[in-house]
Amino acid sequence: MTIDKSLKVRAALIRTRSVLTRAERIEKLQSLERWAEGDSPVGLAKVRVYKLQMKKKKKEKKEDDAPAKGKKK
Numbered sequence: 001m002t003i004d005k006s007l008k009v010r011a012a013l014i015r016t017r018s019v020l021t022r023a024e025r026i027e028k029l030q031s032l033e034r035w036a037e038g039d040s041p042v043g044l045a046k047v048r049v050y051k052l053q054m055k056k057k058k059k060e061k062k063e064d065d066a067p068a069k070g071k072k073k
Helices: 024-029 065-068
Strands: none
Touching: none
């Protein structure tokens, strides 16, 4: 049974996950040079997941927009 489109959360996959899959952990360990080819994929070391925070963009005031708002047609 599928979920109705109106019930789905649109931002569900945007947030950072706190748990990585085994393949993601192996990739991370390889980049940190803590896992070599031939090591057992069972019992992997813990890998820290960093949360990214996006800064809000400031709205820029445009000089061209200000006079246009006052005029009505």
